[in-house]
Amino acid sequence: MQKYSQLFGKTNKGSKEFDSLNATLLQKAGFISQEMSGVYLFLPLGKKVLDKIENIIRDEMLKISQEVILSNLSSKDKWEKTERINIDILLKAIGANKDSFNRNDTEYILNPSHEEVITPLAKEMNVSYKDFPFALFQIQTKFRNEARSKSGLLRGREFRMKDLYSFHTSEKDLKNYYEKVKISYFNIFEKLGLKDYTIIAKASGGDFTNNFSEEFQILCENGEDTIYFDEKNDIYYNKEIAPQNILHNGKKASEAGNIFILKDKYTKIFDYKFKDKSNEENYVYMGCYGIGTTRVMGIIAEIFNDDKGLIWPESISPYDIHLIGNNDSQTRKIIKIIEENKLSVLWDERENIGIGEKLKDADLIGIPKRIIISERSLENGGVEIKRRNEELGKIVEISDLANYL
Amino acid sequence: MQKYSQLFGKTNKGSKEFDSLNATLLQKAGFISQEMSGVYLFLPLGKKVLDKIENIIRDEMLKISQEVILSNLSSKDKWEKTERINIDILLKAIGANKDSFNRNDTEYILNPSHEEVITPLAKEMNVSYKDFPFALFQIQTKFRNEARSKSGLLRGREFRMKDLYSFHTSEKDLKNYYEKVKISYFNIFEKLGLKDYTIIAKASGGDFTNNFSEEFQILCENGEDTIYFDEKNDIYYNKEIAPQNILHNGKKASEAGNIFILKDKYTKIFDYKFKDKSNEENYVYMGCYGIGTTRVMGIIAEIFNDDKGLIWPESISPYDIHLIGNNDSQTRKIIKIIEENKLSVLWDERENIGIGEKLKDADLIGIPKRIIISERSLENGGVEIKRRNEELGKIVEISDLANYL
16 A cells, blocks of 8 residues: 555646656656656656556567566667668767777677577587577566657657567578467457557568568557558558558557567678588577567557546556555555455545546546445445546445455 | 467577576576677566566565656756766767757766656755655666676676666654664575575765665575674674774675665755644655565575586466476366466477487576476376476376376
């Protein structure tokens, strides 16, 4: 149980509007704070939502891969090798103090993605056909020096991402695994409450590959992408590669995930070969698969809200229940019942603040389930259980509460 | 259950010796891989140990504070303000590509610590005496451009740390909280299996404060610090501030944590005041408290080992049980029993590899509890349960196994 009066990061209904809807809602409700353009701090409520998003992703990923943590820093020569040293968004780290003992020290790259790190690592560890296939993922911070960064959590200079890499001895095996990842991704977006908003669209390979990639696009008014539907072939396309004849009725969307068949693009560069049964050597086939975890949080804030505030999907709500009730023994009894049912509670126990104002804060914060203990509810024999967007709740006897949680 | 044949990061007994004992052991056993000097990648076994260490710390911290995630990047002006812009270890991030659209962009600081971020954040959120005291922690990556980085996980250019910050309206309240943190820290080091190695020592305040700080030193042959005991006053001192008359019988140790009474050092710089009941304004009192989580992993590897390999404390072992047994239905039955008892298993099911070699790998990996299913054990009526450093195990009937787990 977290007392609202002691929660770090209160609602701030009167604060200014920010550059995007998600940044405005999440800052007014006390989930994040902007450090700089494209760089956000996650307050306790925001940290809880982000953890839940990342744990949903982790659980699915652990079914098809192993978890690692790669580094944020890597050496320049790897990026020279892949010719990504000149991509616009790349940041490097150097000593800040010109007079320090480290002034002549190596420059490091701040990884915007990890193909340059994981390919040599995989090569160091696994070269026999017996070691294949294998797949590794991490959930980690990435750095990209974006030109414009005015979309809140949708486009960060520093952001968090789940990235998965898979390694195979044949293109067929890679493609089988690629289809498995698609299923995982649909499971993830369903668990995140995004089932009805998720569309897979063909897109370019960007800096990653000359092949097409596929994007998991989430339908969203303020998304940066536009996708078009090719009815004849039943395929969605990102605007950048959509055929000319389908460029109408575009839908705004935000890219939450992407999957790439890299084939031997990186394994060739790093000369990563496996030995088959007859000791013959061939390049390893590789795929990579990303989901932006902080971006997903931003997308969900963009989609699930009304004019009163946020409305979190239950699976990623910062607390299971928003409880409004005085600081007395009756309320404590109810908290005990809730916690015995393994549910977490944010308890607004502030004194000298009316129920009306507390409800407005609860609307802004957006926990989908709430319990209100008021004079009215007690006169009617119990507590009021109410969904975030219900007008009227249900009065439930305290002795009966456990059945309604 | 993880099959050893499919685990990413196998043992490599023949690999070269690295610059420190912990780096050598952890790399030979397949826990980490060196990316560059002072920068390590965590393979699946290493990720599991690090998670367990961080979760032990998180559980204790959540009893006395709230969790946030601050950013890795911050703006230069904050570091100019605190006059830490010239400290030797500071790294900055700038566009890597001279010709990119961002070439004139702001430089960012890569945070080596977070006083410069959290003090303005706290000021933005909490200014009424009613909001105090409060405390925030994060577990995050830090960046320090160390001159020498040859101690494996003991000194990284990129490393992970738990940092806690507390804010108070009086020095007395700060000191009370400071004592609470000490108790938390002793709990943490006890849970990490380090109880008999943990010593609190007085030290200088470093770049943080002109006051003394206190360090949680872990006795360790290869530690970088030396601590001296002042018998008369029953106090340990770090070498740097030890009085001249006690400089004998020094003990080698490695600093795993430190706690600082910052008073108003940072709140003054950022003009962070609270309003008391009579609306009078005073500077907020502040403390900061760190534990290096990757460093703790290195220290534990330095302490708990023998000539055969690592010996993990049970609380942070990557798996609960190292199982050696053929890939057959009998072994699967035993795995089922283990997992029904909520224990995790690393299963060495490799074919064509003798039990002798498997035991050597198990010794190197260092999971403290193992179960061996061999012809010998089955002839004797069951499975052999054995501690990492026991010569002979105990034969237990399969039907009786659950009682011995």
